[in-house]
Amino acid sequence: MPFLDYAPAPESTAILHLRESYGLFIDGEFVDGHGASFQTISPATEVKIAEISAANAQDVDVAVAAARRAYDRTWSRLSGADRGKYLFRIARLVQERARELAVAESLDNGKPIKESRDVDVPLVAAWFFYYAGWADKLDYAGLGPNPRALGVAAQVIPWNFPLLMLAWKIAPALAAGNTVVIKPAETTPLTALIFAEILQQADLPAGVVNIITGAGDTGSLLVNHPGVNKVAFTGSTAVGRAIAKSTAGTGKKLTLELGGKAANIVFDDAPIDQAIEGIVNGIFFNQGHVCCAGSRLLVQENVQDEVVDRLKARLSTLRLGDPLDKNTDIGAINSREQLDRIRELSDVGEQEGAERWTADCVIPKDGFWFAPTIFTNVSTSHRIAREEVFGPVLSVLSFRTPAEAISKANNTPYGLSAGIWSDKGSRILGVADKLRAGVVWANTFNQFDPSSPFGGYKESGYGREGGRHGLAAYLESSGWHSPAAISKGARK
Ligand code: NAD
Numbered sequence: 001m002p003f004l005d006y007a008p009a010p011e012s013t014a015i016l017h018l019r020e021s022y023g024l025f026i027d028g029e030f031v032d033g034h035g036a037s038f039q040t041i042s043p044a045t046e047v048k049i050a051e052i053s054a055a056n057a058q059d060v061d062v063a064v065a066a067a068r069r070a071y072d073r074t075w076s077r078l079s080g081a082d083r084g085k086y087l088f089r090i091a092r093l094v095q096e097r098a099r100e101l102a103v104a105e106s107l108d109n110g111k112p113i114k115e116s117r118d119v120d121v122p123l124v125a126a127w128f129f130y131y132a133g134w135a136d137k138l139d140y141a142g143l144g145p146n147p148r149a150l151g152v153a154a155q156v157i158p159w160n161f162p163l164l165m166l167a168w169k170i171a172p173a174l175a176a177g178n179t180v181v182i183k184p185a186e187t188t189p190l191t192a193l194i195f196a197e198i199l200q201q202a203d204l205p206a207g208v209v210n211i212i213t214g215a216g217d218t219g220s221l222l223v224n225h226p227g228v229n230k231v232a233f234t235g236s237t238a239v240g241r242a243i244a245k246s247t248a249g250t251g252k253k254l255t256l257e258l259g260g261k262a263a264n265i266v267f268d269d270a271p272i273d274q275a276i277e278g279i280v281n282g283i284f285f286n287q288g289h290v291c292c293a294g295s296r297l298l299v300q301e302n303v304q305d306e307v308v309d310r311l312k313a314r315l316s317t318l319r320l321g322d323p324l325d326k327n328t329d330i331g332a333i334n335s336r337e338q339l340d341r342i343r344e345l346s347d348v349g350e351q352e353g354a355e356r357w358t359a360d361c362v363i364p365k366d367g368f369w370f371a372p373t374i375f376t377n378v379s380t381s382h383r384i385a386r387e388e389v390f391g392p393v394l395s396v397l398s399f400r401t402p403a404e405a406i407s408k409a410n411n412t413p414y415g416l417s418a419g420i421w422s423d424k425g426s427r428i429l430g431v432a433d434k435l436r437a438g439v440v441w442a443n444t445f446n447q448f449d450p451s452s453p454f455g456g457y458k459e460s461g462y463g464r465e466g467g468r469h470g471l472a473a474y475l476e477s478s479g480w481h482s483p484a485a486i487s488k489g490a491r492k
């Protein structure tokens with residue numbers, strides 16, 4: 001077959017109007033933080049993008065006070081229809097500035113531009129459009145009569161989908177009538193700060209959304225602040241556990257979206273070509289920095305060799321490199337710290353006896369990179385089969401019967417997502433019913449929609465984001481009424 005090469009097709013950064021340094025966004029304005037500032041860099045080049053303020057205790061106090069004032073004086077007095085108008089306005093501005101946001105996200109996070117352009121940013125707009133529609137219909141969300149906002153929400157988000165996680169947090173909170181103080185991750189603050197400019201453009205009343213930057217200590221000050229009524233955290237299970245402990249008994253309502261170790265189960269009757277694409281999307285999308293990534297491939301023994309061979313052939317066609325190049329499939333690892341963790345766990349995989357295969361990619365000289373990697377001969381006790389690698393590393397395990405697949409899939413402390421590939425609808429439904437995972441995809445993977453609730457079991461956290469379930473996390477209500485309970489007339 002003739003070898004086709006791709007000419008570079010980099011997206012221009014000319015559309016960005018970045019400042020050299022960014023303050024904190026509090027009470028509708030950028031102000032200087034009082035903590036030690038830090039730099040955000042491009043993980044693909046290690047070049048500095050901007051200087052970022054860090055919020056200390058005093059700044060967190062000011063931000064929470066601004067959110068409280070805005071709640072008391074403006075936001076809680078607006079009708080749902082008026083809140084909805086602001087959310088629609090934000091959604092449209094995200095669409096207008098979509099290209100700029102996508103370029104900034106790829107620059108700061110390292111994800112390929114085709115993903116930030118075609119997945120992250122469109123979903124951000126979709127989230128605001130969706131919750132804009134709910135703002136004046138809260139009485140019909142199945143959350144009991146007259147559901148009420150909680151007050152001030154403290155929100156802390158990770159670096160893997162910086163702007164999308166911000167949208168998942170802010171859109172339902174505002175629709176439900178809360179005000180917000182949100183902290184983006186320290187390695188990816190850029191799009192949140194551009195979003196602050198969008199809030200100014202949208203004329204959102206001052207203090208309704210406050211964006212404070214900083215590292216884990218800023219996050220800890222925020223979630224433990226006595227002035228917040230609600231804590232919403234997305235990040236690692238270790239930090240989630242610490243937050244659950246420190247907020248216990250405070251009366252703060254808490255939702256935790258944590259890690260995962262999803263099984264992607266391929267039966268021998270699956271459409272194999274389609275499954276290969278789904279496996280690739282499941283674990284190599286966003287460099288595997290995905291909480292619901294299909295990081296454990298469970299494949300039926302009689303098709304294992306075929307699936308692994310075809311997977312290796314497909315991975316050999318992926319292009320790793322400049323995140324801003326439109327042809328790039330695999331971008332940069334978000335930070336040196338994360339790269340070290342991926343390397344360490346992959347080395348452990350080899351030491352424990354699994355067989356390592358790595359796609360033959362040219363690794364750029366600067367920046368943080370890890371080529372797509374597959375481990376075969378993995379057993380359920382191996383650390384690469386149990387711990388979240390959060391990188392482009394797939395562990396392959398085999399099974400013979402559906403019962404064995406279910407038992408292996410559930411043999412994890414996590415329970416966020418799973419995938420099933422089979423030609424038989426009855427098998428899909430039977431297996432899905434027995435998987436302890438918040439989301440189960442059938443003959444597809446990593447599909448997200450604002451109307452569809454997302455969240456975990458066990459160490460993957462609790463609470464749901466998305467759909468009307470996502471509103472429940474931000475409302476004081478007389479009880480959750482599931483559609484089944486309502487249809488059975490069980491509503492009290
Ligand atoms: P992390 O827990 O280290 O950091 C997440 C956020 O918490 C960051 O903003 C960080 O600054 C902040 N933080 C750190 N220590 C804190 C503390 N003591 N108190 C309050 N805030 C603190 O996680 P990460 O490495 O940024 O993100 C990766 C993790 O996030 C993975 O485990 C991944 O699975 C998970 N994640 C889950 C979902 C989901 O929806 N379930 C989505 C995306 C990522």
